[in-house]
Amino acid sequence: MSDSISRLRREDTLLLIVDVQERLLPTMFEAERVARYGALLARAARRLEIPVVVTEQYPEKLGPTVEPLREAMGEFTPIAKILFSACTEETMQTLSALRESGRTAVLLCGLETHVCVTQTALDLREAGFSVFVAQDAVSSRYESDKKAGLERMRGAGAVLCSTEMAVFELLREAGTPDFKVLLPFIK
Numbered sequence: 001m002s003d004s005i006s007r008l009r010r011e012d013t014l015l016l017i018v019d020v021q022e023r024l025l026p027t028m029f030e031a032e033r034v035a036r037y038g039a040l041l042a043r044a045a046r047r048l049e050i051p052v053v054v055t056e057q058y059p060e061k062l063g064p065t066v067e068p069l070r071e072a073m074g075e076f077t078p079i080a081k082i083l084f085s086a087c088t089e090e091t092m093q094t095l096s097a098l099r100e101s102g103r104t105a106v107l108l109c110g111l112e113t114h115v116c117v118t119q120t121a122l123d124l125r126e127a128g129f130s131v132f133v134a135q136d137a138v139s140s141r142y143e144s145d146k147k148a149g150l151e152r153m154r155g156a157g158a159v160l161c162s163t164e165m166a167v168f169e170l171l172r173e174a175g176t177p178d179f180k181v182l183l184p185f186i187k
Contacts, residue, residue, distance in 0.1 A: 005105055005130045006159065008169040013132075014095070014103045015045040016124075017054045018086045018110025018117050022063030028111060028139040029146060035068045037137035037163040038109050040185050042072035044167045045107075047178055051098055054078040055086040057116060084116050087123035095129070105130040107166055108158075109137035114149035121153045131158040134166055 005012065020038050025031050045052045054065055056078045064070070065078055081088045087095075095106070106129045110117050117138050121131045133153055140146040154160055161169075164186060171179050 008105060008107060008132055008161075008166055010048045010050055010170045010172075012102050013105045013107055013170065014051045014053060014098050015041055015107045015109070016086060016091075016095075016120070017042065017052065017065070017069065018108065018120055019055055019057040019062070019112075020066055020069055020110050021056055021059065022066055024057070024062045024111055025066050027141055029141060029143050030139055034109075034111070034137055034139045035066055037134065038066075039068040039072040040163055040167065040182075041107065041109055041134060041137055042069050043185055044170060044182055046073060047181055048170055050107075050170070051103060052076060053086075053091060053094055053098075055081050055088075055091060055110075057084075058082055085119035085123045086110075086116060087120055087127070092127070095124075095127075099129070104128075105132060107132045107134060109134045109163075111138070112140040112145070112149075113138040114140050114145040114152070118149040118152050121158045122156055125157050132166060133158050133160050134163045135160045137163050 054076055059080050079090050106124050124131045135150055
């Protein structure tokens with residue numbers, strides 16, 4: 001496992017969105033918040049030219065990624081999976097290629113915190129990535145499961161942050177064109 005980094009930088013970060021799907025999201029604790037903050041992360045990644053990888057759990061049953069995220073991302077091709085972890089063979093090939101270009105930090109959001117997101121974070125840590133979890137952009141059906149997942153990930157070395165913390169770290173400074181474009185979505 002490589003040494004962890006403690007700060008998000010646009011040049012070494014990628015965004016991994018796990019299973020924020022049409023039939024799954026409405027059953028989650030604070031679903032609207034997850035959609036809003038997931039879309040903010042996707043919009044920021046797009047604006048800052050940060051690669052985005054999206055997975056969908058059994059899309060035939062759970063549907064596609066929700067509209068707010070699709071709109072924020074623009075063109076994307078999700079990776080379908082049936083494993084709970086997003087670290088499928090296809091996903092890991094994509095992440096390995098991104099790591100070759102210096103992307104060693106994964107900013108993680110999605111569903112469900114205590115299952116797919118946690119298993120993904122554990123696999124990413126074992127693969128040597130630094131993992132940052134936007135804790136307001138993840139959820140589970142029950143708040144207690146979300147909390148348990150966050151505790152487990154923190155114990156495994158993931159850094160917990162808020163969406164705003166992540167976006168402002170990636171921006172680094174106010175007054176830039178990127179800041180001005182993203183500020184209305186943060187407010």
